[in-house]
Amino acid sequence: MLNSILNNIFKLKSFRLGQQEIITSVMEGKDVLAVMPTGSGKSLCYQLPALTTPGLTIVISPLISLMNDQVKALNLLNIPCGCIHSGMTDAQKRNVFIDIEDSENFLLYVSPERLQTSGFFDWLKEQNVNLIAVDEAHCVSQWGHDFRPEYSQISKIREICPEIPMMGLTATATPLVKKDIITNLKLRSPDQHVYGFYRPNLYYQVEFCEDERQKDSFLRQALNQTPEGRVIIYCGTRKSTEDWADKLSASYKKVGFYHAGLSSKERHEVEVDYNMGRTRILVATNAFGMGIDHPDVRLVIHTQMPGNIESYYQEVGRAGRDEKPSTCLLLYSKKDKGLQSFFIRQSKASPRIKKHRWAALDSMVQYAEGSECRHSDILVYFKDQQRVDRCGHCDTCDPKTPRRVQRPDFAQEEIQRKAARKKKRAEPSLVDLPPHFQEKVEEIRQWRREYAKEKDIPAFMVFSDKTLADLVVKAPINEEELAEVYGMGESKIELFGKELLDELNS
Numbered sequence: 001m002l003n004s005i006l007n008n009i010f011k012l013k014s015f016r017l018g019q020q021e022i023i024t025s026v027m028e029g030k031d032v033l034a035v036m037p038t039g040s041g042k043s044l045c046y047q048l049p050a051l052t053t054p055g056l057t058i059v060i061s062p063l064i065s066l067m068n069d070q071v072k073a074l075n076l077l078n079i080p081c082g083c084i085h086s087g088m089t090d091a092q093k094r095n096v097f098i099d100i101e102d103s104e105n106f107l108l109y110v111s112p113e114r115l116q117t118s119g120f121f122d123w124l125k126e127q128n129v130n131l132i133a134v135d136e137a138h139c140v141s142q143w144g145h146d147f148r149p150e151y152s153q154i155s156k157i158r159e160i161c162p163e164i165p166m167m168g169l170t171a172t173a174t175p176l177v178k179k180d181i182i183t184n185l186k187l188r189s190p191d192q193h194v195y196g197f198y199r200p201n202l203y204y205q206v207e208f209c210e211d212e213r214q215k216d217s218f219l220r221q222a223l224n225q226t227p228e229g230r231v232i233i234y235c236g237t238r239k240s241t242e243d244w245a246d247k248l249s250a251s252y253k254k255v256g257f258y259h260a261g262l263s264s265k266e267r268h269e270v271e272v273d274y275n276m277g278r279t280r281i282l283v284a285t286n287a288f289g290m291g292i293d294h295p296d297v298r299l300v301i302h303t304q305m306p307g308n309i310e311s312y313y314q315e316v317g318r319a320g321r322d323e324k325p326s327t328c329l330l331l332y333s334k335k336d337k338g339l340q341s342f343f344i345r346q347s348k349a350s351p352r353i354k355k356h357r358w359a360a361l362d363s364m365v366q367y368a369e370g371s372e373c374r375h376s377d378i379l380v381y382f383k384d385q386q387r388v389d390r391c392g393h394c395d396t397c398d399p400k401t402p403r404r405v406q407r408p409d410f411a412q413e414e415i416q417r418k419a420a421r422k423k424k425r426a427e428p429s430l431v432d433l434p435p436h437f438q439e440k441v442e443e444i445r446q447w448r449r450e451y452a453k454e455k456d457i458p459a460f461m462v463f464s465d466k467t468l469a470d471l472v473v474k475a476p477i478n479e480e481e482l483a484e485v486y487g488m489g490e491s492k493i494e495l496f497g498k499e500l501l502d503e504l505n506s
Contacts, residue, residue, distance in 0.1 A: 005048055009077060016041045017386075018195025022167075023048055026131065031190035032167035033137070033181060035382070038314060039293065039321040040196035042169045043070060046133035050107050051079065055130035056100060059109045060154060062136050065271075067109040069293075074107060083109035100127075112139075112150040121160050129164050132157055134185060137168030138310075141180035142353055151184075158186045171317065172310040175383060176356070197313070197384040198391075201320045203403040204374035205395040206330045206367075208429075215303055215331045216247070217408035222301055222329050223252060223281065225405060229298030229326075230274070231281045234315055236304035236339050238285060244303060245283040254280035260287040286311060295322035301329045305336035305368055307343060308360035309381060312367075329405050332368040337361065363461055366487070370430070370465020372449055373397050377458035430469045440472045440504075447503045451496060462496075463487055477505055 002023060006012050015023075022034045022045040036042045050057035061067050067083040074081040080103040082096035100106045114120050134140070140151040158166065168181045168190075182190060209215045223231065233248075235241040238259040245257035256279035258270045273279040275294075282288065286306070300319040306312040312330070320326030344357045363381075371377045375391035378384075390397050395404060430441060445468065452459040463471075467487035476482040479497050483490075488497075 001052070002048065005051055009051065009079065010044065010048065011077070012044075016044075016196070018193055019044055021195075022191075022193045025191035025193070026165060026167060027052060029165050031165055031187040033178060033187060033190045033192045034167060034169045035173045035178065035192075035194040036169070036171065036196045037199070038171045038317040042135070042171075045169065046131060046167060047074070047079070047107060049131060051105055053130045054104050055106075055128040057105075057107045057131045057133065058124075058129060058157070059107060059133045059135060060112055060115070060157075061109050062112060062139060062148060062151075064111070066135075067111070071109060079107065080105060081107035081109070084114055085109075085111050086113070112148070112154055115153045115157060116150065121156070124157070124160050129161050132161060132164055132166040134166070134168045136170060137181045137185065138170040138173050138177055140168075140184045141173075141177045142349075155184060155186050172314050172382065174310065174381070177310075194382060194384050195386065197379050197382050198375060198386050198388060199317070199320065200375075200391070200393065201323050201325050202316065202375075203325065203327045203393050203395075203398075203401070204316070204330075204378075205327065205404055206332055206371075206374075207405070207407070208368075209331050209333045211333065214408075214410060215333065217410065218329070218331055218405065219244075219248075219301055219303065220251070221408045222299060222327070222405040223248075226299040226327070229280075229296045230294055231299045231301070232288070232297055232315075232318055233281065233283045233301045233303060234306075235283060235285055236306075236336070240303065241283050241285055248281060248283070252281055254278065256282050258282060258284040258288040260285065286315065293321065294318070296324075297321065298324075298326045299329070300326070301331065303331055304339060305330065305332050305364060307340040307357065307364065309364050309367060309378075310360075312364065313378060313382075325403060327403055327405060330368060337365055340364075366460040366464040367458070368464075369487075370460060370468065371396055372445070372452075372459035377460055380452070380456060380458045381461075383456075430465050433469060433472065437472050441468065443506075444468055444471060444500075444503060447500070451499070463492065471500075471504065475504060476501065 002020065006015065018036060019041055022032060025032045026045065026049045034042060034045055046057060046059060064085045064087050067085060071081050071083050080099065082099055084093055084096060100108065134154055139148040140154060141147060166185060166187060168185050168187065173181065178192065207218055209218060233244060235244055238261045241257050241259050245255055249255045256270055256273055258267060262270070270279065274282050297319045300316050306315065316328035319328055340361050344354055344361065347354060367377065373390050373396055374394035376388050379387050392398055433441065448459050448462045448468070452462050464487060467485060470486040474481065474485055476485060478501070479493055482488055482493055482497055482501060
């Protein structure tokens with residue numbers, strides 16, 4: 001039956017990874033938590049079950065544009081559906097309620113704000129609801145990267161429909177966020193499905209830049225290597241967004257910018273220009289992205305490091321949705337951590353949440369400073385049910401591929417930089433180490449790999465490549481000397497300091 005509905009109604013040939021397993025859990029009447037990256041087909045996981053049982057499927061979604069797009073797509077398939085949101089007239093809303101009465105099955109999209117009205121709950125009590133789906137479920141968690149207070153009201157729907165299966169869907173969720181979603185949505189022993197974080201068509205690349213001039217050179221090199229397809233360039237602030245767009249407009253065509261400081265009308269115009277192809281290179285803050293679905297984004301660049309891996313992964317996930325090769329380039333400098341630290345200090349969040357955000361930022365820095373395999377570490381970080389040891393298509397696994405953005409010629413700058421680093425006795429990187437250190441590097445790398453596998457954590461969360469280089473050079477023989485190594489704090493020394501020292505001194 002499932003394949004028949006998939007083929008005949010949705011006009012799809014086969015299920016994507018994880019879809020059939022999630023749909024089966026839903027149809028068995030279980031609560032479900034589904035974590036699938038952007039573009040992996042989450043919406044089918046509630047749309048298809050909605051057609052198998054008579055009644056009303058409620059879909060809670062945070063974006064009006066996303067609701068409108070989904071309804072438009074379902075209407076083309078002749079699937080009864082509609083949405084209720086603040087952008088509609090009373091007459092349009094009445095027509096939706098009439099359609100619900102006239103339909104055996106109906107998919108109704110509503111905003112979380114709608115759940116705060118008593119009239120909606122009174123109406124809902126009289127309906128035959130067969131499923132409640134909460135899209136962008138990470139918004140319910142204060143540990144998530146996009147917490148929204150209005151999502152805290154969603155659990156009330158469980159009181160109205162206590163026996164109705166509920167599912168939470170999100171593109172990114174760490175184990176801590178997943179636990180929070182289950183608690184706040186009151187999911188009952190949900191089947192948990194984590195699929196699709198492995199994107200074999202994406203090439204992950206991180207480059208350390210000394211200053212903005214090097215970032216500018218790298219960014220232009222990336223654009224020159226990517227003459228076709230759309231490009232998204234993410235920036236950390238509104239001002240830097242406008243500055244980058246202004247600089248690039250002098251050399252490249254079809255450049256635009258987008259941030260939350262623009263008026264609704266201006267943001268809509270930018271979105272239309274991007275959708276129509278009048279803008280090819282869009283410079284944006286993280287305000288751009290949710291609900292945006294273009295298949296031909298060939299390049300995603302971060303000019304500044306995001307505050308956490310969840311945000312980073314969601315943003316690079318906009319690349320290559322047509323499954324064709326695409327590159328994700330993170331340009332990282334020391335002051336990027338300072339910017340994200342400023343955001344955390346200025347936040348009005350509780351000390352407990354701030355502590356979590358500091359830890360998330362540390363993980364992001366460690367990822368930027370070195371990884372065993374970018375894709376492998378991402379899969380472990382999100383606890384994907386699929387794992388790979390070496391992906392073969394990231395800057396660590398395949399540094400010589402033509403897909404890599406080639407390092408610009410910083411010849412004179414490099415000479416000056418190395419001289420300054422030598423003078424300051426800065427911590428070395430792995431590429432700077434002389435050959436006689438390489439055997440010890442591989443021994444410690446192997447120890448890190450085995451320790452990470454045992455604990456089921458990404459290798460970069462044990463310690464970064466920058467720490468690895470400093471360990472080999474300083475060769476500490478006790479915990480006091482180990483504390484002098486870059487990135488080795490008290491907690492890490494307590495966790496595995498003795499084991500690491502034994503390996504170093506073996």
